[in-house]
Amino acid sequence: MRNVNRFGYELFSDPILNKGTAFTEAERDAFALHGLLPPHIATLDQQVERRMTAFRNLQDDLARYIFLRGLQDINETLYYALLTRHLEEMLPIVYTPTVGLGCQRFSHIYRRPRGLYLSLPYRDQIAKILSQPRFDDVQTIVVTDGERILGLGDLGAGGMGIPIGKLALYTAAGGIDPSRTLPITLDVGTDNQALRDDPLYIGWRHERVRGAEYEEFVEAFVSAVEARWPHVLLQWEDFAGPNASRFLDRYRDRLCTFNDDIQGTAAVVCGTLLSALSAARQDLRDQTVVMVGSGGAGSGIAGLLVKAMVEAGIPEEEARRRFYLTGSRGLLVEGSNRLQPYQVPFAQPRSRVADWTVENREAIGLEEVIRHARPTMLIGVSGQAGLFSEAVVREMAKHVDRPVIFPLSNPTSQSEAVPADLMAWTGGRAVIGTGSPFAPVSVGGVQKRVDQVNNAYIFPGLGLGIVTAKARRVTDTLFLTAARTLAEMSPSRLDPNAPLLPPVSALREVSAKIALAVALQAHREGLAPDFDVDNAERLIAEAIWEPQYKTYHRAA
């Protein structure tokens, strides 16, 4: 039941309240809706059926993306009913890969306002913009500055598609009430000249502002968020590596905040690897990892895996030496003046790799790294398509029985390799995980599902756990808890040949379990002292928002 004081078109125009043809007879009486709607009163099931038919009749994925975004802006209950009932079919549209195309075309497909655009020229108005009464109950924010959208680079204000998509998953997979979520874009210009030249570009037409002015703007944003919603969960998304890492360091002890590309990605990779090792009866302590890409995601994954190794009994320094991180100029080596602070702990001592260089070349390329390091795991977070070449993969497969190969870059077009090639080049021995969805691959005539190793397995559940427990901070231990909970749900626990991750269709169950584990861990760490652990399961279940229509009554 809900008290409502909007009438006629005013009621239709609020996507949170709108029910379309499902307004009941009594509601049509109470809110002056007769005649504005056709007489048949539909059920939510009938509305879902009608929209699914229309959705499936569309010609391409961009049209499906536009269709779903349109529905989200008209009727959120129906939108989420569609998503939750057809997660596997909808995820590749509202999320990677199609959301990438949606961001690239954002200015051309723009229809209605959603979320907040905080443009640098209006920096003095941030607090006023946030003060809109509509946002009084905001609980979860996803913010981007649009500089590193998936592996597609700087998409300026078009990056807004990412916070919108991530928050759609917070609700569809995590059960967070959509009326309490807020996507935000910090519009600080763009270095994407094609966008600035596009007359339809919706953002601030200016080169990307950097340095002190940018830092002050981000600080003004964070301060305004803190003042407006002291307990909000703030997720940083798709910032370029150095900014992502700096803001995480700067703010993680100041408010309830995390960076999904650094920490969420690390947790899903860690959880999936733990499953792979347990299926193969191997030990984390025996692994050597080559990480292709050492930005936010690469350094985050390496950092969490080191933490997991240390917890498994390896001294930290020794654990770090098992990681070989590469960037656009090859292997990260100590003393290079190009190293970011977060890369320094993973740079290899020069003496260790002195004879790895190929004649006449300064940088140590991926093939040489593979040849000398003999990794058991190869992870791609470079945003560069095709880096896992046949030569690289064949070299790796020479030294290991079941090479674990995760080309994780998104969207599909940026993946470091495609699963069918990896299987062919390793004679079917590879253990594969990709960032975006891929069709099953044939192994010895049997079709095998490709695990989608994406932070979507982590952040919706982690977020639900945090907001339900009212945790004050987000620590690395919470991510390790989420990773281990995910590993416990691996189908490969029962059958070593089964997939490593539960199917995408099970994301709601996965998220509820992660939420429970994270909430309990937050309480154990003293981050959520008021969480009632005796009723934890019930509290998580009750916190889950379901896409169902409530009955409306006229507010007195």
Ligand SMILES: NC(=O)C1=CN([C@@H]2O[C@H](COP(=O)(O)OP(=O)(O)OC[C@H]3O[C@@H](n4cnc5c(N)ncnc54)[C@H](OP(=O)(O)O)[C@@H]3O)[C@@H](O)[C@H]2O)C=CC1
């Ligand atoms: N599956 C998932 O859940 C996730 C996937 N990702 C994907 O990972 C990718 C990177 O994200 P993120 O780390 O945040 O981005 P960053 O921009 O922070 O880092 C990109 C890294 O890739 C490196 N790189 C670029 N070209 C090459 C190359 N030819 N060889 C080796 N390394 C190269 C860059 O090196 P340099 O600094 O030298 O240019 C940099 O270290 C994106 O495509 C993103 O979609 C990210 C998060 C989650």
Ligand SMILES: CC(=O)C(=O)O
């Ligand atoms: C999945 C994700 O967060 C990314 O590709 O950036």
Ligand SMILES: [Mg+2]
């Ligand atoms: Mg991201």
